[in-house]
Amino acid sequence: MDPDEPFSVADFVTHAGAVLADLAARGGIAILAGGTGLYLRAVTRRLDPRTLPSDPVLRARLRGELAADGLPAAVERLRVLAPTAAARIDLANPRRVERALEIATLRGDAPLPSPGRYAGPLLLLGLAVEPATLRDRIATRARQQFAAGLAEEAAELRRRFDPSLPAFSAIGYREAWAVLDGTLTREAAIDLDAARNVAFARRQRTWFRSEPGITWLDATGGDPTDAALELARPFLAPAFDQPGR
């Protein structure tokens, strides 16, 4: 998909749900790999996208109001409109306030639907890496991405799309553009890219640390593949023991 196509957790849940159902029907096994906790949780806990409506026009209006009147005014409106939501969300976070106002306007102050659990068997594996090693790997990857043409890709994308699109808030584009514009040296951009990834990795750690049911494997020293396979064997067995199915 293109950078200017909106995509959200709800879209992800919808698409993933279709794929997972299809795989399940054929006796297949799905592997979800990724670093965005919310997206994985949305699948593993069956968050229903239909329960939390969205309206781009309304959202644009709310954003305008928030920009014009300021966060405190928006918070006050939310407190009046949806006291339950106001008590639940982070009122210092403009995005949360904006989204809460959007939901409250569309469906009132109803409580959150309770989460469920993915219908099929589920195995959650986490890879734990010592901080120093992780830093090295992140720095190496940042270097490789620039060596592989990140700047060229970023330049091409900026030519074709609006740079303010949410998709370009992903780590790397801003840094690559800064190099193209001469505001950062390539080395400085690589360092900044790596630093943002380190910070991101820390947020991932925070998220998954409190996520229940994860089996953590050490990925600092050796290759955790064998350990992962061992844990996954009970899940793999049916598919591999019954060829032709």
Place this chain on the structure above:
RNA sequence: GGGUAGGUUGAGCAGGUGGUGAGCUCAGCUGACUGUAAAUCAGCCGCCUUCGGCUGUAGAGGUUCGAUUCCUCUCCUGCCCA
């Protein structure tokens, strides 16, 4: 060697011309996060026994009731001149 501008908590800075320096940004740490999530946001961030206490402005002396501030010497860094 002479001159000059500097030396502030990991980094970069602000401030302070004799009486209150722990302030900012970044980094880091902890956490939140059910529709922007590689996003967004919050707390901590010299040390301690934390409603408080202690230390700290390159180092050592000196003057003073009191020094980041004034004086002397030393060390380190940038620049200029030799």
